[in-house]
Amino acid sequence: KNEVEQSPQNLTAQEGEFITINCSYSVGISALHWLQQHPGGGIVSLFMLSSGKKKHGRLIATINIQEKHSSLHITASHPRDSAVYICAVSGEYGNKLVFGAGTILRVKS
Amino acid sequence: ETGVTQTPRHLVMGMTNKKSLKCEQHLGHNAMYWYKQSAKKPLELMFVYSLEERVENNSVPSRFSPECPNSSHLFLHLHTLQPEDSALYLCASSQDHWTGELFFGEGSRLTVL
Numbered sequence: 001k002n003e004v005e006q007s008p009q010n011l012t013a014q015e016g017e018f019i020t021i022n023c024s025y026s027v028g029i030s031a032l033h034w035l036q037q038h039p040g041g042g043i044v045s046l047f048m049l050s051s052g053k054k055k056h057g058r059l060i061a062t063i064n065i066q067e068k069h070s071s072l073h074i075t076a077s078h079p080r081d082s083a084v085y086i087c088a089v090s091g092e093y094g095n096k097l098v099f100g101a102g103t104i105l106r107v108k109s
Numbered sequence: 110e111t112g113v114t115q116t117p118r119h120l121v122m123g124m125t126n127k128k129s130l131k132c133e134q135h136l137g138h139n140a141m142y143w144y145k146q147s148a149k150k151p152l153e154l155m156f157v158y159s160l161e162e163r164v165e166n167n168s169v170p171s172r173f174s175p176e177c178p179n180s181s182h183l184f185l186h187l188h189t190l191q192p193e194d195s196a197l198y199l200c201a202s203s204q205d206h207w208t209g210e211l212f213f214g215e216g217s218r219l220t221v222l
Contacts, residue, residue: 002151033211041146041197041216048210086152090207096165097211099151 003027006087006100013107019074021103023087026068033097034061034072035086043086046072077107112136115200115214123222124190130217132183132200140206141183143175146197146216155198158183159206190221 005024013019023032034046047054047061049070054061058077063070074081087100113134122128134141143155157165158177172194174186183200200214 004151035211035213041199041218043199043201043213043216045210045212088152096154096157096167096207097152101149101151 002101003098004087004089004100006085006103008103009101010104011106013077013105015078015107015109017077017107019077019081019105019107021072021085021087021105023070023072023100024068025070025087025089025098027089027098028092029068029089030092031090032063032070033088033090034070035088037084037086037102039083046085074105079107079109082106113200113202113212113214115198115217117217118215119218119220121220121222122187122190124192126190127186127188129187130185130198130200130219132185132214134181134183134200134202134212136202136212138202138204138212139180140203141177141180142201142203142211143183143185144199144201146199148196152199155185157206164206187219190219192221195219195221 007022031050033048035043037043058075060073084102086102088097090097116131140159145153154167155169156175161177172189176184197216199216201211203209203211
């Protein structure tokens, strides 16, 4: 079992739908990262959070430290949101990141 | 534009070739990283440099040789690679070693024939 598990692995949505991607982890962490990878390969950091909730535009990330769980929400989804979304955690003492396998999101118009 | 630039974006090489991947960051960060992303596998850390010193080598074969001449530049020298080394190689930087947000380059897609 991986230390970081994401679900679902694949997700297809219709434009405008509300989307949720989940991340569960089994280790103590100092921070959790949500990353976005477009087909060209480049990765963009969306959020880094250690508690509560963060919002940026149509994206919202939440984390529940007690339950070792985080969610990434996309409101009013758009085809340009189609990408791979990756959850990663940095260890309790700020050591190296452990990555989830990613969630492939496709938003259809 | 993320502030982290990788070249080349695509590279095809034979198993006996020697080539290098280059990464440059314009963010004033102190830490730089090489990651490998193989098909259908999570990102794997290869090397970490902090203030130009290698602080982590994640059991990477010696046919991959990193070099960090200054805090803005990071190279990955490739020699006698195997076809299974074909992957996307991503460079990243952060303000300090393992703290703060990671900024990634666009990646170098390597194919070993």
